Amino acid sequence: MPRGSGKVNLVDVARQAGVSLATASRVLNGSTRSVGAELRERVRQAAAKLDYSPSAPAQAMARGGTDVVGLVVPDISDPYFSTIAASIVRNAEPHGLIITLASTERRFEREAEYVASLRSQQARGIVLVGSRTTNEEQLEALRAELEAYTTAGGRAAAIGQHKLPADTVIVENRSGARALAEELVALGYRRFAVLAGPADLLTARDRLVGFREGLRRHGVEVAARDVINGEFTRDGGYEAASELLERGREPECVFAVNDVMAVGALSAFRDRGVRLPDELAVAGFDDIASLRDVWPSLTTVRIPLERLGEQALGFLLDEPAERSRTRRFRGEVVVRASTPPLR
Amino acid sequence: MPRGSGKVNLVDVARQAGVSLATASRVLNGSTRSVGAELRERVRQAAAKLDYSPSAPAQAMARGGTDVVGLVVPDISDPYFSTIAASIVRNAEPHGLIITLASTERRFEREAEYVASLRSQQARGIVLVGSRTTNEEQLEALRAELEAYTTAGGRAAAIGQHKLPADTVIVENRSGARALAEELVALGYRRFAVLAGPADLLTARDRLVGFREGLRRHGVEVAARDVINGEFTRDGGYEAASELLERGREPECVFAVNDVMAVGALSAFRDRGVRLPDELAVAGFDDIASLRDVWPSLTTVRIPLERLGEQALGFLLDEPAERSRTRRFRGEVVVRASTPPLR
């Protein structure tokens, strides 16, 4: 039942309770200093009666810091990132942290802007979720901002992005893709095509490299014209798959470097009348939960997405280390219906 | 290239530029008051040289407000909500708004807490994305918080939640479900089952009600035992579908009140050996983009999710109205492969 009159501040509460500002503050923020039971009660009552709500900005000023953690992702509507975001939000809540969300729409240059904004907000920490990496100039700008942020006392963690001045959480894309490749070879596949995502995306590149490594161990190669770049999205997958068919290539198995692209490819193939999975096998990467119901169910590499976010937040909450830390997570190959044993 | 020494504030900038604090402030925040070209330049240089970053909390205090907009959703990893979130983030950015994200994990009582937190943060606006509605007590608590928030000058908008003291964006669930039902009848279906989501969720209930209305127009009923409640999630759909089969019911078509449940049901049916879509048709609701690639592709009702977020934000940015406004969006039936004409 709110009292409707203007803003109520601590002074009002103190006056109402008949105590000093200092006492009111001490009662309300559970400070170390003790306050007599009687006054404590009076203050509590007054605050309740006036429906007092402390001003977070004022507290931030006085305390010299906030409980804000900034989360910067390339695209919050992509299930890969929204899963990570969910785990971060979930884990942040019990610590009383407030999450600020920025979605860069996969425009890398905005990451630096957001970091700057977060510094201005006096955010306590930043979690940066992986993005492009090849443009050295932009990367340098980002590094500079991060540096400025951390020297100002902020904590930074990155997911899937090496070489940043921050604690980082890494997915072992390369070894995961390697293992997947070997599994596919074991299933009998020899002729592969890869929907490789953007050429300048580290994650995508690592997966391609690992995949080729795995094949090569068994003497299998994938020609350059069987590798198609495209956006790291569902539509990117659809288009790359269409392009593949148009080139007249006839692989036995298509590896899309992430699940989102893989399901796009599934539709593309189906739209062209390809009978899945018998005529063509498809594999993905990530094991996105909300995509587990597609048919044929995707063979993929499971990444512990929730743990990624958890760990990144853990870094922020830990004591700062002198050198930046790295935590690696492995993927696990999951074989499903989209890649039946060949023949 | 950050300067590494402690925090730099406006006073430092002013001193470096040899001007007063007031002048520095005026230059840096593009105030109305004009400042001579020479001083302006000196201040700019000083700020750049010191890598000055204004303190957002201090600005909030002095200005008496922030550029924060709070977004409260039931579950950010659900594509329905992450799509809305994405549209809000995207539209907020050009206005210089900062989005704070709270995910209640579908625990309704936390909405009120988050609103309280947002009031404390002096957030400029709140977008509350639909949740339960039947517990009058909790609803009252939420109303009280919202009331307190708005009388303190904040703006509130709700999506899919009526009867809140806020501008609201409504999806016409009922008419959408009605149209879907009629379409299904036209395709020849007569025996239906419904995976109805949680009984206390308004959205779910409206869809069920509308669906029945549509059927009734053609003299078709769906018995109570063919309506199965469950969680509004993928697993909820899977379980409800399993339950349906265990009951030995043999509908011709199953309507899941949202797509996420529908794809869960798809898997459940497939796991039990039901041949889709010929043996059993399935329809959903929402037309979630990332689920468009499932097979059989879902017949569903398309909701303009992006527009929902856009409109909610629009309400926040508009001049406040004396009475709270409502904007309704209609859904559009989309028939796909999961409901082939019967026979």
Place this chain on the structure above:
DNA sequence: AGCTCTTTGGAAAACGCTTTCCTAATTGCT
């Protein structure tokens, strides 16, 4: 040349807290 208007710059108040520094009062000793 003597006025009154504009500009332009600075001093200082205000925003709402937290926390240090005092002071008064109580407690625990001897």
Place this chain on the structure above:
DNA sequence: AGCAATTAGGAAAGCGTTTTCCAAAGAGCT
């Protein structure tokens, strides 16, 4: 009973901005 040590409350100094209020200087008149 007298003193040190502890406890509880208040006054006031920040925290980093924005913005009002003044004053000085220059511009435009007659």
